[in-house]
Amino acid sequence: MNLDELKAKRSKKKLDPLPIAEKELCDRYQEVFTAAVNDVLREQGLLHQVLPSNIVPLKLEMKVCGVAFTVKGSKNLTIESEMEQRAQMLEEVGEGSIVVWDTSRDDESAQWGEVMTLASKQRGCKGAIVDGGVRDTNKVLELEFPVFCKYRTSNGMLGRFRMIDWQIPVMIGNVFIYPGDIIFGDIDGVIVIPRDIAFDVLVKAEAIKENEKEIKRMVLEGLTPTEVVKKGGYF
Ligand SMILES: O=C([O-])CC(=O)C(=O)O
Numbered sequence: 167m168n169l170d171e172l173k174a175k176r177s178k179k180k181l182d183p184l185p186i187a188e189k190e191l192c193d194r195y196q197e198v199f200t201a202a203v204n205d206v207l208r209e210q211g212l213l214h215q216v217l218p219s220n221i222v223p224l225k226l227e228m229k230v231c232g233v234a235f236t237v238k239g240s241k242n243l244t245i246e247s248e249m250e251q252r253a254q255m256l257e258e259v260g261e262g263s264i265v266v267w268d269t270s271r272d273d274e275s276a277q278w279g280e281v282m283t284l285a286s287k288q289r290g291c292k293g294a295i296v297d298g299g300v301r302d303t304n305k306v307l308e309l310e311f312p313v314f315c316k317y318r319t320s321n322g323m324l325g326r327f328r329m330i331d332w333q334i335p336v337m338i339g340n341v342f343i344y345p346g347d348i349i350f351g352d353i354d355g356v357i358v359i360p361r362d363i364a365f366d367v368l369v370k371a372e373a374i375k376e377n378e379k380e381i382k383r384m385v386l387e388g389l390t391p392t393e394v395v396k397k398g399g400y401f
């Protein structure tokens with residue numbers, strides 16, 4: 167076992183630069199759709215990049231792409247320093263980020279709410295993905311802040327649940343998420359694109375979007391599904 171290599175991979179690290187600016191990359195992702203990205207990842211043998219299907223957008227129209235800012239927590243009754251710790255985490259959230267909560271599969275508390283939305287939005291955060299819950303839902307909706315989560319609840323996390331750490335590798339379902347990975351969510355759910363392949367995957371997803379225009383044109387022109395497949399189409 168190469169312990170040093172494993173430690174380096176799992177430790178907090180500086181984000182590798184991308185071939186284009188993060189903002190341009192994420193804006194371009196938002197012009198494609200998660201199914202196209204998923205097909206590209208499938209071609210590369212990456213079959214487990216989608217968060218569990220019970221993590222859904224608060225509103226069907228919500229579509230967001232940003233850079234993962236990971237947070238890890240679990241059920242915990244202690245309260246001492248909780249607010250200070252949460253404030254510190256929120257102050258580290260950066261422009262273009264998406265807060266991604268690994269909650270150790272919580273089923274009870276809200277890890278996100280109105281004031282957290284306001285505070286992170288002010289810092290340029292684009293959305294929150296929570297393997298848990300949200301509260302103050304009507305206010306979060308009014309703020310037009312994309313949130314993907316499992317449930318809504320009035321249970322604040324204070325005294326029930328707390329953060330363990332942030333900007334560390336996390337795991338939701340069977341998906342590894344590293345700080346800096348690209349997170350893309352739409353009506354079909356949330357997909358995680360490893361940072362080192364994010365640009366290449368985007369370019370291929372854009373090609374799929376173009377190609378599917380041609381396939382749909384063939385279908386609309388009356389070609390049978392068999393003819394469409396013979397001409398290189400797919401469904
Ligand atoms: O209590 C919480 O954990 C979250 C909350 O209500 C807010 O951010 O407004």
Ligand SMILES: [Mg+2]
Pocket residue numbers: 279280281302
């Ligand atoms: Mg609140």
